[in-house]
Structure formats: structure tokens, C-alpha cells
Amino acid sequence: MVLDALGLALDPDQGLASEARLLSARHEGEEAEVILAAALDLYDGKIALVSSFGADSAVLLAMVADIDRSLPVIFLDTGKLFPATTAYRDTLVEALGLTGVITHGPNAADLAATDPAGALWMSDTDACCEIRKVTPLAVALSPYAAWISGRKRYQAETRAKLPLFEAANGRIKVNPLLGWDRARIESYRETRRLPPHPLVAEGYPSIGCLPCTDRVKPGEDxxxxxxxxxxxxxxxxxxxRPSGAIIPGI
Incomplete structure (x- = not known):
């Protein structure tokens, strides 16, 4: 933790929360590229970008490529993704010269025990997300002290009050694009000539797993x-996750 350098004897959770507040205040109003560069410098060797290679992912991936093409980029392959998403991942990796992309998936034993037919999403979407996304990400992030997210405040009501830096699950989460809107994202993408996700043109502005992602109508969130x-x-x-939660498959 950054606050460790100050010699403060704090509860780890409280210390991490204080660290996040301090960093948010320090970098408030800065450009996304500056925030990103500062985070990579601050947590050098202990930070990763988590990318869905979804509708907006090219922007943050391009910014990372400008700084360090070898930065670890964690991609969760749930086994339920649109084929277009995995193809888009390969397109962006080649276009941006990314060399640190790491693909993580659900634990085979967990799937065999919990979702042997691959149809858990039909009866319990929370359990399906837990086994295919939440748990694999927890495993993937275990070596890191911080990670970078592409969430933005405008995307949904649940994200409207996001801070630049958060304390979550024992590590720092960085949200450098939180103040960006759709127009700015598209302007950046077009200026950089970044390829769009092919499903966006088909009415999918937010793309997750195939069974649980629908087209969005005009005017909808x-x-x-x-x-x-x-x-x-x-x-x-x-x-x-609750503090001390057990991660299956470890």
C-alpha cells in the first residue's frame, strides 16, 4: 500500500480506503492518460488492466499501449461470449501490439460441479456470473495490488458516483475514464482509427455474454x-466479495 510508506499503523481495509481517497483527490480533474500513467508508475509491476474487449475497450487499451504494450491485460473468457468478441480481442491485440494479454476462464472442476450442462444462466444468473466471471477474476488478480477498469459514470445509475480510485477486495481499482461520455469515446476512437466492436453497429452498445445480452432500443440506458x-x-x-470469502477452485 502507498500509505505504508508514511509509516501509518492502520487497519488494512481502512488504510486502503484512505489510500483510494487520497489518490482520487490528488488526481481529480486530470486527463485519463495522466491518471493512467500515474497509476502504472505508482503500482509498477503490481497492476493489471482488466478488459472485456467490449464496445468501449479499444480506448483504454490504446492508452495502455502508448505507455506499456507489455502491461498485463486480463481477459475473462467465460465460455459464453459472442464469437465476435474473441475475434475483436485478436484484432485489437494485433492492431495495438499488445503483448501482455492473459486469458482466464472458469475452473473446469467448478463447472463440472455447478454447471455441467452449461445452462446455469437460465435458472440463476448470479451463480453463473460467479462461477464464470467473479471467481476467475479473483484468481487472475491475486498477484496484483491494483487493477484498471474501464467503467464510466454515464453508463448506468449504479455507476454515477464512481471515484477515480476505489478500495475493493484488498486492492486499488482505478477508473481513468469515469468522466467520459459516448461522444468523447467515439471521437477518441475515430481520431485514433481504432476498429469498433462489430456488434455495436448491430445495436449492442454494452456487450457481455451471449445468452444474457440483448439489443438496446433508442433512448434506453x-x-x-x-x-x-x-x-x-x-x-x-x-x-x-465479503472479507475472507473463500474462492472456489483455489
Missing amino acids: ERAGRWRGKAKTECGIHLG
């Missing part, structure tokens, strides 16, 4: 197509 007809709005990776 961008994430309205995720888990259509359910109260669920997040897969769970940004909701946090």
Missing part, C-alpha cells in the same frame, strides 16, 4: 440489454 427483464445490473466483479 446503454446497459438496458444486459440481463433483460431482470433486476440484475452488474455481473458481480464490481460489487466486491
Whole structure:
């Protein structure tokens, strides 16, 4: 933790929360590229970008490539993704020269025990997300002290008050694009000539797993197509685990 350098004897959770607040205040109003560069410098060797290679992912990936093409980029292959998403991942990796992309998937033993037919999403979307996204990400992030997220405040009501830096599950989470809107994202993508995700043109502004992602109608929230007809709005990776939670498959 950064605050360790100050010699403060704090409870680890409280110390991490204080660290996040301090960093948010320090970098408030800075450009995304500056925030990103500062985070990579601060947590050098102990930070990774988590990318879905979804509709907006090219922007943050391009910024990372400008700084360090070998930065670890964690990609969760749930086994339920659109084929277009894995193809888009390969396109961006080649276009940006990324060399640190690491693909993580669900534990085979966990799938055999919990979702042997691959149809858990039909009866329990939370359990499906837990085994295919939340748990694999927890495993993938275990070597790191911080990670970078591409969430933005405008995307949904649940994200409207995001801070630049968060304390979550024993590490720092960085949100350098939180103040960006759709117009700015598209302007950046077009200026950099970054290829779009092919499903965006088909009406998918937010792209998750194939069974749980629907097209979005004009005027709807961008994430309205995720888990259509359910109260669920997040897969769970940004909701946090209870302290001391056991991670299956480890």
C-alpha cells in the first residue's frame, strides 16, 4: 500500500480506503492518460488492466499501449461470449501490439460441479456470473495490488458516483475514464482509427455474454440489454466479495 510508506499503523481495509481517497483527490480533474500513467508508475509491476474487449475497450487499451504494450491485460473468457468478441480481442491485440494479454476462464472442476450442462444462466444468473466471471477474476488478480477498469459514470445509475480510485477486495481499482461520455469515446476512437466492436453497429452498445445480452432500443440506458427483464445490473466483479470469502477452485 502507498500509505505504508508514511509509516501509518492502520487497519488494512481502512488504510486502503484512505489510500483510494487520497489518490482520487490528488488526481481529480486530470486527463485519463495522466491518471493512467500515474497509476502504472505508482503500482509498477503490481497492476493489471482488466478488459472485456467490449464496445468501449479499444480506448483504454490504446492508452495502455502508448505507455506499456507489455502491461498485463486480463481477459475473462467465460465460455459464453459472442464469437465476435474473441475475434475483436485478436484484432485489437494485433492492431495495438499488445503483448501482455492473459486469458482466464472458469475452473473446469467448478463447472463440472455447478454447471455441467452449461445452462446455469437460465435458472440463476448470479451463480453463473460467479462461477464464470467473479471467481476467475479473483484468481487472475491475486498477484496484483491494483487493477484498471474501464467503467464510466454515464453508463448506468449504479455507476454515477464512481471515484477515480476505489478500495475493493484488498486492492486499488482505478477508473481513468469515469468522466467520459459516448461522444468523447467515439471521437477518441475515430481520431485514433481504432476498429469498433462489430456488434455495436448491430445495436449492442454494452456487450457481455451471449445468452444474457440483448439489443438496446433508442433512448434506453446503454446497459438496458444486459440481463433483460431482470433486476440484475452488474455481473458481480464490481460489487466486491465479503472479507475472507473463500474462492472456489483455489
